[in-house]
Amino acid sequence: MTDDAMFRFDNSYARLPERFFARLPPTPVSEPSLIRLNESLALELGLNPERLTTPEGIEVLAGNRVPRGAEPLAMAYAGFQFGSWVPQLGDGRAILLGELIDREGVRRDVQLKGSGRTPFSRNGDGRAAVGPVLREYVISEAMAALGIPSTRALAAVATGERIRRETDLPGAVLTRVAQSHIRVGTFQFFAGRRDEASVRVLADHVIARHYTEASESDNPIFALLGAVIERQAELVARWQLVGFIHGVMNTDNMSIAGETIDYGPCAFMDSYHPDTVYSSIDHRGRYAYGNQPSIAQWNLAGLADALLPLIADDQDTAVELATEMIQSFPTRFAHYYWPGLHRKLGLMEAREGDVELVQDLLRLMAENAADFSLTFRRLSDLVDSSSRSDDWVSGLFDDPAAFGQWAVRWRQRLSSETRSPAELQRDMRLVNPAFIPRNHRVEEAIQAAVEQNNLGPFEQLIEVLASPFEDQQSLERYAEPPRPDQIVRETFCGT
Ligand code: AMP
Ligand code: MG
Numbered sequence: 001m002t003d004d005a006m007f008r009f010d011n012s013y014a015r016l017p018e019r020f021f022a023r024l025p026p027t028p029v030s031e032p033s034l035i036r037l038n039e040s041l042a043l044e045l046g047l048n049p050e051r052l053t054t055p056e057g058i059e060v061l062a063g064n065r066v067p068r069g070a071e072p073l074a075m076a077y078a079g080f081q082f083g084s085w086v087p088q089l090g091d092g093r094a095i096l097l098g099e100l101i102d103r104e105g106v107r108r109d110v111q112l113k114g115s116g117r118t119p120f121s122r123n124g125d126g127r128a129a130v131g132p133v134l135r136e137y138v139i140s141e142a143m144a145a146l147g148i149p150s151t152r153a154l155a156a157v158a159t160g161e162r163i164r165r166e167t168d169l170p171g172a173v174l175t176r177v178a179q180s181h182i183r184v185g186t187f188q189f190f191a192g193r194r195d196e197a198s199v200r201v202l203a204d205h206v207i208a209r210h211y212t213e214a215s216e217s218d219n220p221i222f223a224l225l226g227a228v229i230e231r232q233a234e235l236v237a238r239w240q241l242v243g244f245i246h247g248v249m250n251t252d253n254m255s256i257a258g259e260t261i262d263y264g265p266c267a268f269m270d271s272y273h274p275d276t277v278y279s280s281i282d283h284r285g286r287y288a289y290g291n292q293p294s295i296a297q298w299n300l301a302g303l304a305d306a307l308l309p310l311i312a313d314d315q316d317t318a319v320e321l322a323t324e325m326i327q328s329f330p331t332r333f334a335h336y337y338w339p340g341l342h343r344k345l346g347l348m349e350a351r352e353g354d355v356e357l358v359q360d361l362l363r364l365m366a367e368n369a370a371d372f373s374l375t376f377r378r379l380s381d382l383v384d385s386s387s388r389s390d391d392w393v394s395g396l397f398d399d400p401a402a403f404g405q406w407a408v409r410w411r412q413r414l415s416s417e418t419r420s421p422a423e424l425q426r427d428m429r430l431v432n433p434a435f436i437p438r439n440h441r442v443e444e445a446i447q448a449a450v451e452q453n454n455l456g457p458f459e460q461l462i463e464v465l466a467s468p469f470e471d472q473q474s475l476e477r478y479a480e481p482p483r484p485d486q487i488v489r490e491t492f493c494g495t
Contacts, residue, residue: 027116
């Protein structure tokens with residue numbers, strides 16, 4: 001590979017057995033034009049942003065030109081979708097171009113999503129619409145700025161082609177970057193075919209790539225299971241702490257590396273309630289906010305099942321080990337969730353009664369439809385009594401008095417913290433974002449882009465969300481909950 005290559009690819013997945021994927025190039029589009037390039041991510045990946053925005057670079061990002069060193073392929077995987085087994089899914093509209101080693105030495109996949117049909121497309125057209133591509137761009141980048149592991153958006157390119165959905169829509173291609181695109185469902189693909197040898201090859205690949213510490217264990221595959229459970233417990237705890245609802249937690253949408261992946265009908269909750277569902281396809285609330293931890297555990301049990309023959313020679317022993325490991329999920333989740341929640345309230349040192357205090361607040365928030373993000377953000381402004389009075393927060397509750405009574409207990413509890421109010425306030429603000437990708441703002445940005453060809457609101461939103469924990473005075477409106485007429489009740493995957 002010479003120095004003038006646009007990407008310095010090193011493709012470990014393409015070196016796996018041919019049954020792991022289908023090799024094919026992306027399908028060219030008629031008139032590619034750049035919507036946005038993520039310059040800082042490009043630099044992080046050791047890429048040249050100027051070069052990516054030349055006509056040649058845009059051709060690559062659109063799938064019209066396969067760059068040197070790429071070994072394009074569509075990955076095979078299976079999955080449980082809404083609880084039902086689907087033995088073959090696979091990348092139906094995505095092409096992995098290859099892998100890069102980033103500036104930190106981390107291997108990252110570069111994938112085009114919306115890049116045309118593949119052998120896994122079934123009845124789909126292999127394409128993506130501009131709206132969902134912008135949605136994924138905004139929300140995945142917002143997650144990354146919040147410090148939550150996530151796939152990233154390197155670029156969005158309009159194809160100049162229309163695609164057929166319920167109506168005709170403009171098409172786009174998203175360049176997605178991930179530590180890998182291997183899913184729980186990738187393991188299930190081979191396990192479902194009783195192809196134990198492939199499960200082992202995949203497990204070895206995943207250990208070498210994402211969980212090197214597991215290779216030192218006496219039982220690396222079992223250690224891998226434990227390590228994946230740990231990362232997912234942390235990930236889902238962090239979703240809960242910012243009010244993120246994934247919307248389609250099928251096993252094919254669960255990354256083995258522990259990143260948030262597949263931004264379809266996901267949403268950040270406005271007013272708090274554990275039963276909240278936004279996804280238009282989640283009729284029974286399987287993936288409601290409050291169900292996310294138990295669904296993650298259910299998905300991980302599927303991973304354990306796929307790994308079972310490799311955990312121990314004797315089946316009873318394997319089942320016993322795996323069961324115990326899966327049952328550790330709630331404890332692992334709690335280990336991240338509760339201290340995280342306490343920090344959001346300024347309870348930095350553990351005291352008896354903290355859990356009740358926090359649960360009471362959540363209950364009051366649910367009863368009073370209080371905005372999730374803003375309640376916590378504004379609580380931090382109450383710590384230092386000189387900045388705001390209680391109505392700053394109580395105004396977010398249907399019945400403001402409900403908050404007042406709780407606040408008395410909270411203040412009493414805070415007085416036992418050794419940190420000063422100023423320190424508490426600072427620490428609380430570091431975990432309570434002011435700016436999340438509010439559904440109505442995301443929809444507004446998409447509408448302006450798709451209907452008026454105006455990318456202004458999209459660009460503005462990306463900029464605000466890049467600094468979620470900072471006060472951005474002139475952009476305060478982006479922190480505010482929707483007015484009743486602005487509330488978005490349903491989100492769509494738009495596939
Ligand atoms: P998702 O609901 O986005 O996780 O997708 C589920 C499966 O459907 C995956 O195998 C996707 O690759 C496939 N898929 C989604 N949309 C399309 C499309 N427009 N064309 C082909 N395959 C698709
Ligand atoms: Mg998916």
